[in-house]
Amino acid sequence: MLKIQRLTGNPLFPYFNEYWRSPLALAAPYRDLRFVPTHFWREVFFPVLFSVDWHVADDLGFQDFRICIAYFLIPAALILWAVRRQSRDPLIENRVALPLFAFSAVSYLVWLKTFAIYRYIVALEILSPLLIVAAVGLFPAARRARYLALAALAFAILVTARSDFLERAPLDDPYIQAAIPPIPRPDRTIVLMTGDAPMGFIATQLPPQIPVLRVDGWMVQPRDGTQITRDMKAKVSRHLQDGGDLYLIADATDMARARDALNDYDVAIRWTECQQFDTNLVGTYQWCPLARKS
Numbered sequence: 001m002l003k004i005q006r007l008t009g010n011p012l013f014p015y016f017n018e019y020w021r022s023p024l025a026l027a028a029p030y031r032d033l034r035f036v037p038t039h040f041w042r043e044v045f046f047p048v049l050f051s052v053d054w055h056v057a058d059d060l061g062f063q064d065f066r067i068c069i070a071y072f073l074i075p076a077a078l079i080l081w082a083v084r085r086q087s088r089d090p091l092i093e094n095r096v097a098l099p100l101f102a103f104s105a106v107s108y109l110v111w112l113k114t115f116a117i118y119r120y121i122v123a124l125e126i127l128s129p130l131l132i133v134a135a136v137g138l139f140p141a142a143r144r145a146r147y148l149a150l151a152a153l154a155f156a157i158l159v160t161a162r163s164d165f166l167e168r169a170p171l172d173d174p175y176i177q178a179a180i181p182p183i184p185r186p187d188r189t190i191v192l193m194t195g196d197a198p199m200g201f202i203a204t205q206l207p208p209q210i211p212v213l214r215v216d217g218w219m220v221q222p223r224d225g226t227q228i229t230r231d232m233k234a235k236v237s238r239h240l241q242d243g244g245d246l247y248l249i250a251d252a253t254d255m256a257r258a259r260d261a262l263n264d265y266d267v268a269i270r271w272t273e274c275q276q277f278d279t280n281l282v283g284t285y286q287w288c289p290l291a292r293k294s
Helices: 002-008 040-044 046-052 066-082 094-114 118-137 143-160 200-205 227-241 255-263
Strands: 189-193 212-214 245-251 267-269 275-278 284-292
Touching (some): 040 046, 046 066, 066 118, 094 118, 212 227, 255 267, 255 284
Parallel strands (some): 189 212
Antiparallel strands (some): 275 284
């Protein structure tokens, strides 16, 4: 974080830049705020909502009631502990259980107010079975009854859990493979990327001496007025003045956006020389030489 602070002026760059105000980015949060609840009762029952309907907190289908169950059991266990009605034979010692509850509560509240994206609390999802055991362990019931309750909860979680995974690429060696066309002068080449499609992994398949600039995407756009965009425009201009080669990588279905973005960099796509290539992970992409606009 200290290195990022020195490089950008924001130790969490680009996030929370409305507070750090790094000149490289806009004074904006750069967070996906689609799922953050804004109504009090929606906040209160958020674990129920995202456990029943995955659209509430994620883009991928799933169902998992672990966090929801822990969310209701922990307050009940804490009330019993506060009024000194908890079991005299807890399944997990209080000196261990209470710090776990505190850590989980603080983590959950920060997540709720900051992101509310389910995949960002995977650590709590992993921790939730232990939290459930600790909470049930404080209930004033016979140890056998608590074991049976935990077994019933575990069975319910097991039979209701569901994940709609995306297709996964097989594990190959190398894991990432991209059929990028030959690059005549890698030492004199810069690659530009445009659009919101996943393309960062393709950079690992380029010769290491080639700079890759994401000139258009979720973080920067050609007309955003940020320092990072001005720096990239200056770098592209100098590179062309020095006679360097410039190429585009863009999603094959998003070439209109690529054309519009490159217009602001005063470069044009040499359409007749574009070549389409595939990767072993996802997507079909265009590899296009670029030239200064006449």
